Structure formats: C-alpha cells, structure tokens
Amino acid sequence: MTEGQQLTRTVPQPRYEVFHTDCPARGVLDHVTSKWGVWVLIALRGGDLRFHELRESIRGISEKMLAQSLRALVRDDLVWRQVEPTTPPQVTYGLTEFGRDVGGPLTDLLDRVTRRLPPPGTP
Amino acid sequence: MTEGQQLTRTVPQPRYEVFHTDCPARGVLDHVTSKWGVWVLIALRGGDLRFHELRESIRGISEKMLAQSLRALVRDDLVWRQVEPTTPPQVTYGLTEFGRDVGGPLTDLLDRVTRRLPPPGTP
DNA sequence: CAGGATCCTATCCGATACTG
DNA sequence: CAGTATCGGATAGGATCCTG
Numbered sequence: 001m002t003e004g005q006q007l008t009r010t011v012p013q014p015r016y017e018v019f020h021t022d023c024p025a026r027g028v029l030d031h032v033t034s035k036w037g038v039w040v041l042i043a044l045r046g047g048d049l050r051f052h053e054l055r056e057s058i059r060g061i062s063e064k065m066l067a068q069s070l071r072a073l074v075r076d077d078l079v080w081r082q083v084e085p086t087t088p089p090q091v092t093y094g095l096t097e098f099g100r101d102v103g104g105p106l107t108d109l110l111d112r113v114t115r116r117l118p119p120p121g122t123p
Numbered sequence: 124m125t126e127g128q129q130l131t132r133t134v135p136q137p138r139y140e141v142f143h144t145d146c147p148a149r150g151v152l153d154h155v156t157s158k159w160g161v162w163v164l165i166a167l168r169g170g171d172l173r174f175h176e177l178r179e180s181i182r183g184i185s186e187k188m189l190a191q192s193l194r195a196l197v198r199d200d201l202v203w204r205q206v207e208p209t210t211p212p213q214v215t216y217g218l219t220e221f222g223r224d225v226g227g228p229l230t231d232l233l234d235r236v237t238r239r240l241p242p243p244g245t246p
Numbered sequence: 247c248a249g250g251a252t253c254c255t256a257t258c259c260g261a262t263a264c265t266g
Numbered sequence: 267c268a269g270t271a272t273c274g275g276a277t278a279g280g281a282t283c284c285t286g
Contacts, residue, residue: 212248
C-alpha cells in the first residue's frame, strides 16, 4: 500500500477497503455476483431445491454451470448441500444463514431493476 | 414458452419472471453484477469521479475494462457521463437516480459480505 | 486526459460422453 | 438422479500503441 487515501473524498464512512486490496470479500462478492450465482441464490430464496429443480428454475443454465456455481457457493458457505444416499440419489441445496443474509439485498436489487426497467417504448 | 409454471412451489409472491424469459432486466442485472460494474457503481456512490479517479479508486481494473463497463452502465442509464470540452478534456461520471437506487442494495450486499467474512482464524 | 484499436491470452460456457 | 471429464468455440480481459 503506497497510499492510504482513497475514496476519502465524499464517502461518509470508509467502512471497507475492498478496492485495492485482495481481501477475500472481493472473491466472495465476485461469486455472489457471478453470472449464475445470482440466480441460484435468488432461486433458493424460495425454498430448498434439488439439482434438477434448480436447473428447471433457472432456465438457460447448463448442468455444468449449475454444478460449478453450486460448488463455488458451497465453498463460500452461502449454500449448503445435503446428500440423501438413496437410489436414485437425492441432493438438496439450500441457503445458509449467510446465504439468506446475502439474498436479501440481492433480491432487493433485482426488484429495483425489474420495477424500474420496463419503460414503455425503449426498443 | 412451453410451460408457464416455475418456482410456483414455495415462492411467496411470483413477482418477477426473470428466470426463463429473456426479459431486459436480466441483461441489466448482468451488467450491474458484472465483474467491474459492481465496483464502478459502489465507487461512484462516494461522489462523482473522473475517469482517472475511478481508475485509481478501483485498483486492478484496466482502462479498457473501465471504459467498457462505463459504456454499458451509461447505456443502461445507471451512470451519466459529462464531457467538459476543455484542454485537456475532462470527463466526469456519476450515478443517475436509477444508479443510486441500485447502489443501495449493492452496497448493502458488500457490507454484509465484508462484515460476515473475516472470521478470525480461517486460513 | 480520456479513450479507441489491436493483439493475444485466460476463462467461460455449452455439448457430449461417461460414472456411481 | 446427480453429477464429473473433456473438448472446442465464444467471450472476457490485460497490455500496448495510438488519437482528439
């Protein structure tokens, strides 16, 4: 760190210093805001879902990306994974407390975008 | 659309149907949650900034990506751009009302991640 | 100073095939 | 059913050079 001042202009409280450091929050935030992570988290807000239910909820996601996103989210402790060793196997995913905590502002974000977005006549 | 039911399981209110359609909200949300868009928006919450100030705020971003992200955000009406035709030219960026509106939950999100993240002793 | 143009690399991501 | 493995095309992204 060569300079400690940054955003000290008009920012009320310099609560975080996530802009220059490689603090882990940046990685997690990147996962949370990743292309599919967003939708997985939002989908799971409606309740726990199994792999295929998730895949059907988030139309457009491939199995590969879903599995990959889920792995990342589980690693970050945003999502838990429960394997029922039956035949056929049954794997359920759900939000951890952290995941629910993060899902709030995420849904809020989506809400504001969707509500603000469809302005009549902007092709 | 071959089937209209989706997430009708446990979701309280089916407010949006952003999961299967290619509604524009998905595109905007993707921009908002894009790798750098997040940080641009958060950085601008502290006040209007010029190109190089932004670049310095968001350490790690390249000029190309900053310009590209800014263009996308301006297109989505999240950020405005004001050109002062002086020499040297001076271009200032700031949040639109939409941008500020979206910046709220975004900062909230970042806050929760950063606050929750650094658990003492998890190398 | 603010960025466009170009080149090249890293990664994302879908399709397919295969496993427990 | 719930994945993993691999391949190949598409895209994101960095470095550099150049312009108004």
